[in-house]
Each structure stands twice: as C-alpha cells, then as structure tokens.
Amino acid sequence: MKKTNAVITAVGGYVPEYILNNQELSQMVDTSDEWIMTRVGIKERHIQKGEGLGTSDMGVEAVKEILRKTGTKPEEIDLIICATVTPDHPFPATANIIADKADIRNAHGFDLNGACSGFLYALDAASKYIETGAKKKVIVVGADKMSSIVDYTDRTTCVLFGDAAAAVLLEPSEEELGLQDCILRSDGFGRKYLNMKGGGSVHPSSHETLDNKLHYIFQDGKHVFKHAVSNMADVSVEIMERNNLTEDDIAWLVPHQANLRIIDATANRMNLNPEKVMINIERYGNTTAATIPLCLWEWEKQLKKGDNIILAAFGAGFTWGSIYLKWAYDGK
Numbered sequence: 001m002k003k004t005n006a007v008i009t010a011v012g013g014y015v016p017e018y019i020l021n022n023q024e025l026s027q028m029v030d031t032s033d034e035w036i037m038t039r040v041g042i043k044e045r046h047i048q049k050g051e052g053l054g055t056s057d058m059g060v061e062a063v064k065e066i067l068r069k070t071g072t073k074p075e076e077i078d079l080i081i082c083a084t085v086t087p088d089h090p091f092p093a094t095a096n097i098i099a100d101k102a103d104i105r106n107a108h109g110f111d112l113n114g115a116c117s118g119f120l121y122a123l124d125a126a127s128k129y130i131e132t133g134a135k136k137k138v139i140v141v142g143a144d145k146m147s148s149i150v151d152y153t154d155r156t157t158c159v160l161f162g163d164a165a166a167a168v169l170l171e172p173s174e175e176e177l178g179l180q181d182c183i184l185r186s187d188g189f190g191r192k193y194l195n196m197k198g199g200g201s202v203h204p205s206s207h208e209t210l211d212n213k214l215h216y217i218f219q220d221g222k223h224v225f226k227h228a229v230s231n232m233a234d235v236s237v238e239i240m241e242r243n244n245l246t247e248d249d250i251a252w253l254v255p256h257q258a259n260l261r262i263i264d265a266t267a268n269r270m271n272l273n274p275e276k277v278m279i280n281i282e283r284y285g286n287t288t289a290a291t292i293p294l295c296l297w298e299w300e301k302q303l304k305k306g307d308n309i310i311l312a313a314f315g316a317g318f319t320w321g322s323i324y325l326k327w328a329y330d331g332k
C-alpha cells in the first residue's frame with residue numbers, strides 16, 4: 001500500500017491595513033530607523049486597529065481566502081489548528097472562534113502555543129491526522145496580534161513585532177510530495193529570557209500585575225539572539241544532512257522572521273544563495289506564529305511542484321525546529 005503524505009494544497013493570508021513605520025515609532029520612543037534597520041531589518045509593521053477585534057478576525061480572513069481559492073465548502077473542513085500566543089481569550093480556543101466566523105460546522109479545533117515555532121508545531125501535528133487517514137482536510141492557522149501584548153514605551157521590544165495571520169490547507173496525497181521530515185525541539189531553559197508573566201495561573205491578572213507591566217512581552221534580546229542563531233541553523237543543517245540534501249537541492253528556505261541577522265546566519269550555515277531565502281521582515285516585522293505561512297502566502301506564485309523547501313523557526317520557551325517539505329502545486 002502506498003504511503004499517504006500530507007501536502008499543502010492552498011495558502012491564505014491577511015495583514016491589517018494600518019502601517020506603523022520606524023518614523024512614527026521614533027516619535028513614540030527613543031529609537032531610529034537607522035538602529036532598527038541595522039540591528040533587526042524592519043522598516044514597518046502592520047497593526048490591527050479597531051474596538052473588539054482580535055486574532056480570530058485576522059485568522060478568519062486567511063481561512064476564507066483558502067475556502068474561496070479552492071472552492072472548498074466550510075462543512076468539508078475536518079480540523080482547524082490555530083498556532084498563537086495571543087488568543088482572543090484564554091478560552092474558548094481561537095480555533096473555535098475562527099470556525100464559527102468561517103461557518104465551519106463539522107470540524108474540531110484547538111489552539112497550540114509553540115510561540116514563534118508554533119506554526120511548525122501545528123503543521124507537524126496536522127500532518128499526523130492526514131498521514132494516519134484520520135482527517136482529509138485540515139487547516140493550520142498561524143496568527144498573532146502582537147500589538148495586544150507590546151509595551152509601546154519599551155524601545156527594546158516595541159520596534160520588533162507586528163500583527164498578521166496566514167493559513168494553509170493540508171490534504172492527503174499518494175504522490176511523494178508534502179511533509180517529508182521534521183525536527184522539533186523545546187527545552188524550557190530559555191523561558192526566563194522571553195515571556196509574558198501576567199494573566200496565567202502563576203500571576204493571575206491583578207492591580208499588581210498591571211502595575212508591574214506583567215501583561216507585556218519581556219525579552220532579554222541578547223540571550224535570545226545567541227540561542228536563536230545557533231539553534232535555528234543547527235536544525236536546518238541537520239535536516240539537510242539526514243535527507244541528503246545539498247544547497248543545490250533546496251529551492252527555498254522559509255525562516256521565522258525575528259531578525260535579519262538571524263536569517264542571514266541560518267542561510268550562511270546552509271550555504272544557501274540569498275535569492276533562495278524568503279525574507280519579508282522589512283514590511284511586517286515579527287508576527288510570531290504567522291511569519292512562516294505569511295512568507296508562503298507571499299511567494300506562492302513563485303513556487304513549483306516538487307520544490308524542496310525548508311521551514312525553520314526559533315522562539316520563546318525556547319522552542320525551535322525545522323520541517324522539510326516538497327511543494328505540491330505550481331503557483332498561479
């Protein structure tokens with residue numbers, strides 16, 4: 001019997017309209033376009049504005065685009081997994097809210113928190129449902145409204161993040177395409193360097209958590225940078241080696257977009273020509289779980305059936321990983 005593979009058959013994406021550029025940020029905090037561009041590589045990020053809007057409102061746009069493009073009826077979807085660190089609410093899951101807003105009534109759904117590696121974790125989980133035959137159509141959403149947890153008086157974090165959502169549809173195929181290999185890691189050791197302490201069971205929301213700014217992102221950037229550079233490159237090289245891939249075999253690297261210097265270091269370790277690296281950090285910043293599918297969405301037209309693609313991420317936890325997949329259709 002032939003093996004069933006999980007292949008991506010469509011991509012959707014959404015970025016909010018409002019653009020917060022470096023010039024506007026430099027009027028809010030003591031920073032400059034020059035510092036942000038040389039240290040991180042970001043020019044602008046999109047911010048979701050509007051009372052009562054949240055992560056699900058971006059995620060549902062990406063999901064609807066997939067349904068529209070593929071002519072899939074909402075009731076055909078079996079499962080939605082939403083990777084996010086900024087759910088609409090602690091519960092119910094944002095995946096459930098997206099399902100409701102997209103009129104998806106025959107699926108189950110859940111959220112998954114793997115921070116900036118969340119999309120890779122969710123893609124891996126989704127692929128198992130397809131490969132075992134348990135599900136036929138699974139949507140994986142990576143969505144984050146980072147502006148909801150950013151302290152816009154803290155120059156060390158507020159310049160980094162943006163809001164966005166993107167999603168992929170996974171389906172079964174007997175062709176040798178789709179997810180081929182996966183290395184996922186987490187250690188917990190890094191949790192002290194990147195976190196948001198308030199609002200959970202250890203520090204439930206209180207006047208004190210508000211006064212101490214515990215509901216904002218905390219990051220010790222230097223430490224995170226050091227581990228991101230080595231770990232993201234290590235797993236990317238490891239997945240190449242164990243699949244006997246050379247740099248010539250790889251069509252694209254799709255790296256998490258946290259810092260242009262981390263992306264360059266990973267591409268260098270893989271010996272990849274910079275033209276093979278998807279980079280859009282300049283326009284969107286770090287959108288956490290959305291960065292990787294957002295790249296796939298933007299580059300979809302250039303992708304060809306059979307392209308070898310390496311996805312790579314690193315984030316809070318620490319979490320990190322790499323997925324090797326063969327693209328399943330020609331971009332239109």
Ligand code: UT7
Pocket residue numbers: 030031032035036039040116155156157159220221222223224225228257258259262286288314315316
């Ligand atoms: O996606 C999840 C994983 N996250 C990451 O991978 C992020 C990893 N870390 C990084 O990308 C970098 O560490 C940052 C971009 C966050 C910071 O860059 P850096 O080169 O590591 O800067 P630094 O933290 O060492 O700070 C250097 C200087 C400091 O000033 P002093 O102490 O040297 O006087 C900072 O106060 O730059 C200062 N600084 C800024 N200056 C202007 C920090 N933020 C800013 C800013 N504008 N926005």
